[in-house]
Amino acid sequence: MxxxxxxxxxxxxxxxxxxxxxxxxxxxxxxxxxxxxxxxxxxxxxxxxxxxxxxxxxxxxxxxxxxxxxxxxxxxxxxxxxxxxxxxxxxxxxxxxxxxxxxxxxxxxxxxxxxxxxxxxxxxxxxxxxxxxxxxxxxxxxxxxxxxxxxxxxxxxxxxxxxxxxxxxxxxxxxxxxxxxxxxxxxxxxxxxxxxxTNGEFQHRQDVITKNKIEFGIQAGIRSEKNYVNYPVYEASHNFSAVSPTFGINAEYQFPFLQNRYALAMEANYFHFKRQDVQANSRFGLAVERKIIEIPLGLQYYVMNDTDHKLFVGAFYNIKLDLANSNYTEVVYSESSKTDIDNISSFSLGAGYQWKNIGVKARYNINSKFDVGEYMKGETSSISLNLFYKFKKLEF
Structure with missing residues (x-):
């Protein structure tokens, strides 16, 4: 990884x-x-x-x-x-x-x-x-x-x-x-x-200075999530895939050099993934639910950074916060057996385009693994597409 x-x-x-x-x-x-x-x-x-x-x-x-x-x-x-x-x-x-x-x-x-x-x-x-x-x-x-x-x-x-x-x-x-x-x-x-x-005739030409910039925005989109769950003890496994809505906020600090091409970016995005009663084999079914606030923190680089048109790429480390104990996998049988999924941190790569204050960006969450000893193992990855709007800019 x-x-x-x-x-x-x-x-x-x-x-x-x-x-x-x-x-x-x-x-x-x-x-x-x-x-x-x-x-x-x-x-x-x-x-x-x-x-x-x-x-x-x-x-x-x-x-x-x-x-x-x-x-x-x-x-x-x-x-x-x-x-x-x-x-x-x-x-x-x-x-x-x-x-x-x-x-x-x-x-x-x-x-x-x-x-x-x-x-x-x-x-x-x-x-x-x-x-x-x-x-x-x-x-x-x-x-x-x-x-x-x-x-x-x-x-x-x-x-x-x-x-x-x-x-x-x-x-x-x-x-x-x-x-x-x-x-x-x-x-x-x-x-x-x-x-x-010069008796007051001198006119000083102000230098063009690259300033610190902070921008705040909101975003919403869709997230295509894949979750693989495997219970070796039950010989039950399944690939869960679903598309769910996601929305959140974002903020970035653009460094005051290199024409503001480098930025420290942070987001907070909510999404909810839930699939139940999937038949894993002739005896067992499986279910999975993940309700999470994901916080990507990373470095963003503006390949193009003009006044109206911006093109950027970025790499992020993603912290995930569980909500209401809703992160679990479950073996569906006469009596259900739930296994909690702990916080799963991951890395992601993204790119996007911005026109004035609005834009679109895509993000790929690299495949990451989760397990509880030998009892349960799993993997998760996702691709998301978001529209965003920058509603506040500060310069200093």
Missing amino acids: NKKFYLLLTLVTFPLAAQNKYEKGYIIDLNNKTIPVEISYQDWARNPNEIEVKHNGEIKKYTPKTIKEFGLDNGINYVSYNGNIDKSSQFYNRISEIKQPEWVEISTFLKTTVNGPSKLYVHDNNTTITYFFSKEDGDIKPLIYKIYRDNQTTTKKNEQFKNQLRSNVYCGDVNLNKVNYSKNSLEKYFIDYNSCI
């Missing part, structure tokens, strides 16, 4: 690595020539060290040493940086005792967060966020900020970036003590500075 699940999970997550979405943009080569291209934009959670572009039907890869800059038509911009970055850790258990930055040379693309006469850039490697600046198309320099350990119990801050701002990017009456080494604070400072030196 585990091998099957991991294989299916691999197949579900493979599109993330395999799919390239090209968006219109440009690159600036080392000769300062601007070339219109299509860029494989991945909404990087960390700064890229290489990009893939399509130009005249040909796919090429570029690094910070082969181009000066690239950007998308929507305003997202990255510049090449081949220079020093402070490698000092900001994790408490690994804070350095050295006040000065510990430089290491890197080659990467910096994301432009304020684009004007003076520019602010950001570098994110998933553990540390570092800011850089340039003035009037000059060299890009790191803004120096470091937390270091003064002794075993106390820490201090090297806030040299404030002196850098005072010496290079300063206009008007500004209290630099109120400027923090953070995105919001530094962005506001550079926007205000550019506005000050």
Whole structure:
């Protein structure tokens, strides 16, 4: 079972690595020539060290040493940086005792967060966020900020970036003590500075940010269920199949990177399966009933995630909650002999399509086994088809 699940999970997550979405943009080569291209934009959670572009039907890869800059038509911009970055850790258990930055040379693309006469850039490697600046198309320099350990119990801050701002990017009456080494604070400072030196003519173009998203919905459909029951002691067995209605609720959290393509999804679905007095052999009959709330929890990937059209696949672990002691198999004879079916967890694979707020999805529950010692054995699997409606969306 585990091998099957991991294989299916691999197949579900493979599109993330395999799919390239090209968006219109440009690159600036080392000769300062601007070339219109299509860029494989991945909404990087960390700064890229290489990009893939399509130009005249040909796919090429570029690094910070082969181009000066690239950007998308929507305003997202990255510049090449081949220079020093402070490698000092900001994790408490690994804070350095050295006040000065510990430089290491890197080659990467910096994301432009304020684009004007003076520019602010950001570098994110998933553990540390570092800011850089340039003035009037000059060299890009790191803004120096470091937390270091003064002794075993106390820490201090090297806030040299404030002196850098005072010496290079300063206009008007500004209290630099109120400027923090953070995105919001530094962005506001550079926007205000550019506005000050241009007499209010500077217009900041807001960056396109992928936000956290939470969606809630309801769903209803049909479920085709198969249950195999075997009582070796009675030499009685039977395959039970039936189609029953199902309905429930769903919720998903879309992660704020990779254009919201990955989501953590959860559902709660009710269904009722009941078959009685099925003749298993000449002496015995069998019956089975399952009344359950099933809670699938898993990872969902949007192969297509446009505004109106969405196509997704997912892998889930299903928790099943019994209702009113109605999960049982039964040998039907002169005196019935009931055997309770305990909670049966399973894995499932699904896919679906959504148009605006409505959609359809299919789910396959992989065959799972249940038994009570040697007395009773069984297997269950199902396929379901649901219509759903997303009635609430939150962004933050």
